[in-house]
Amino acid sequence: MTDNVYSTICPGCNFGCGLYIRENGKLEVDFRKSSPANAGKLCRFGMSLSRLYMPVKSIVDGKETSLEEAAKEAAKRISASKGSTAFLSFGNTTCEELLAFQKIAESYLCTGANFEALPKDAYQILSVGIPYSEIETAKHIVLFIDPYEQYPLIVRRLLSAKKKGAKITSVWWKDLPIAGENIRPADVSKLQLTKDSLVIADFHSLSDAEQVKNILSLVKNAGAKITFLKPFANSTGAYLLYKDAKQKSLAQLVEDINKGTIKTLFCLESDPSALIPSETLSKLTNLIVQTGQAVSAKANVVIAHEPLYKKKGTLVNNEGRAQALGGAGTSGLDALGIIAGAKFDFNVLHESVKKSIGIASVDEFTIPKYDRPAYGAIQAAAKPAEAKTALVSVHNPFMWFNLADDNDFVELNLNVVRTLKLLKGGTLKIKSNGSAIEKKFKVAPVQDNVLLAGRKFGIEKGILTSVEISR
Ligand code: SF4
Known part of the structure; x- marks a missing residue:
């Protein structure tokens, strides 16, 4: 069987990265170095296109x-x-x-x-x-x-x-x-x-x-x-x-x-x-x-x-x-x-x-x-910031396309960890409008009282969601 190879553009965002897609029973993504927008480089979304094109x-x-x-x-x-x-x-x-x-x-x-x-x-x-x-x-x-x-x-x-x-x-x-x-x-x-x-x-x-x-x-x-x-x-x-x-x-x-x-x-x-x-x-x-x-x-x-x-x-x-x-x-x-x-x-x-x-x-x-x-x-x-504590959704290509991603955690700073006495390797409870979830966390240089997330958890109300947090 001859493979079909397409010289195409990644749909993950409007950056316009060029790439090749090869069909040989499954989809394979290949680098297109001549592409002027990205010179062949791709982000992890571009590399995951076989998941998008189900x-x-x-x-x-x-x-x-x-x-x-x-x-x-x-x-x-x-x-x-x-x-x-x-x-x-x-x-x-x-x-x-x-x-x-x-x-x-x-x-x-x-x-x-x-x-x-x-x-x-x-x-x-x-x-x-x-x-x-x-x-x-x-x-x-x-x-x-x-x-x-x-x-x-x-x-x-x-x-x-x-x-x-x-x-x-x-x-x-x-x-x-x-x-x-x-x-x-x-x-x-x-x-x-x-x-x-x-x-x-x-x-x-x-x-x-x-x-x-x-x-x-x-x-x-x-x-x-x-x-x-x-x-x-x-x-x-x-x-x-x-x-x-x-x-x-x-x-x-x-x-x-x-x-x-x-x-x-x-x-x-x-x-x-x-x-x-x-x-x-x-x-x-x-x-x-x-x-x-x-x-x-x-x-x-x-x-x-x-x-x-x-x-x-x-x-x-x-x-x-x-x-x-x-x-x-x-x-x-x-x-x-x-x-x-x-x-x-x-x-x-x-x-x-x-x-x-x-x-x-x-x-x-x-x-x-x-x-x-x-x-x-x-x-x-x-x-002015409306929420005392806010969950900020950092929309990325995975989120725009409703595709599962592996970063199932929130980022927060050390002050929050200390104030809530969060345990290393433990979880954080996040409540919004009656919904509650429990998530792993990562310590990062984030603003006080802000949780950053690169994945949707189902409690968001747009980019900024007012939340209550506890251990
Ligand atoms: S490879 Fe990444 S940066 Fe490039 S278009 Fe796709 S999603 Fe956007």
């Missing part, structure tokens, strides 16, 4: 069926639920599919990001970042992320900048070894930015709009630069393509499902259970998921097609670099065509994608020149 089958109400039948059934249910259907895609698929999706979803489109709460003139800066090579030449880098946990491939860019003399400051709940200066988020007023500073933050469905505004305002006042990293393979492509679309926020979607005004939810390559509470999802009459990988949501209709690495199409990474996915499959587009009642032509959509991005061809070695228009002054104030 086979998936088309299903209607628990019965296995074909893609065509599932798509036809989805079309029927969407049409019967006209006016109360929402369309959700976090941007984890090709630009071509996202354009087709927009044509279907015009009435209620959600990418998960809360653009409505943010200044319109900052949309472009939020959507597309700067080339990673500019990080390496920055004089002062300020991290509003934990690069090791959240976007691991950025670390080598930071190390390269540091080697060239860059000062690195972190604004985080834990001292980061790469940073020479560590500031706690509550003390952000101590941060000194200049026009030589480059701020690295991230922007996603769980971002707090006030905090994003505050960072934008600090950057604006200092004349500094900012780049936002994003968690889904094509978040940048989705935001660039949807810049003129009226998008609903995830919070609005959850509210509308809870109110009963949205009864059918159609999710494109997005597992809604990663971000929407199960009690909300259970209120839907129809949950329809179109996907190329196994999802944990209990959907009435699953339209299953090829996984992302087998698709034909374009992704755009954090830098704005357009990348070809490397496959030849278009069954995702075919399914969207059945739902739209009109066949989508890949080439027509591809031309529209290139036009929107402003490129003549998809060449991963050239980053298109994007406008980075200045945004106006922003009124924002740092949010």
Whole structure:
């Protein structure tokens, strides 16, 4: 048997790491050294892709069926639920599919990001970042992320900048070894930015709009630069393509499902259970998921097609670099065509994608020149910490994809260990809103009264969860 080898892009985040996937009975991941975003290096999520790409089958109400039948059934249910259907895609698929999706979803489109709460003139800066090579030449880098946990491939860019003399400051709940200066988020007023500073933050469905505004305002006042990293393979492509679309926020979607005004939810390559509470999802009459990988949501209709690495199409990474996915499959587009009642032509959509991005061809070695228009002054104030003790969820690729990870512990500092008289090798009780869990802990240079977790425990209420802790 000849192996099928795909030269493709990791879907774990919007960093855009290139790799090879080999099919030889099982999936094997191989390094692609020529990839400009990552020079062949991969984080542990990239190395675990065989777990993400578990086979998936088309299903209607628990019965296995074909893609065509599932798509036809989805079309029927969407049409019967006209006016109360929402369309959700976090941007984890090709630009071509996202354009087709927009044509279907015009009435209620959600990418998960809360653009409505943010200044319109900052949309472009939020959507597309700067080339990673500019990080390496920055004089002062300020991290509003934990690069090791959240976007691991950025670390080598930071190390390269540091080697060239860059000062690195972190604004985080834990001292980061790469940073020479560590500031706690509550003390952000101590941060000194200049026009030589480059701020690295991230922007996603769980971002707090006030905090994003505050960072934008600090950057604006200092004349500094900012780049936002994003968690889904094509978040940048989705935001660039949807810049003129009226998008609903995830919070609005959850509210509308809870109110009963949205009864059918159609999710494109997005597992809604990663971000929407199960009690909300259970209120839907129809949950329809179109996907190329196994999802944990209990959907009435699953339209299953090829996984992302087998698709034909374009992704755009954090830098704005357009990348070809490397496959030849278009069954995702075919399914969207059945739902739209009109066949989508890949080439027509591809031309529209290139036009929107402003490129003549998809060449991963050239980053298109994007406008980075200045945004106006922003009124924002740092949010005071609300919780006495907080569980902070450090969202990483495993969490975004609801994949189990081995770091089943929380990080806390020595003061907390001493105050609670925690025993070495013991556990910590964490209570939130009536739910209680017991977790192992690791001592780390974390802020007092903060627990950091790189895994979901089921008691979280967003990024920051107020908790009570005891031995
Ligand atoms: S940094 Fe992101 S894109 Fe790169 S290998 Fe890890 S998860 Fe994949």
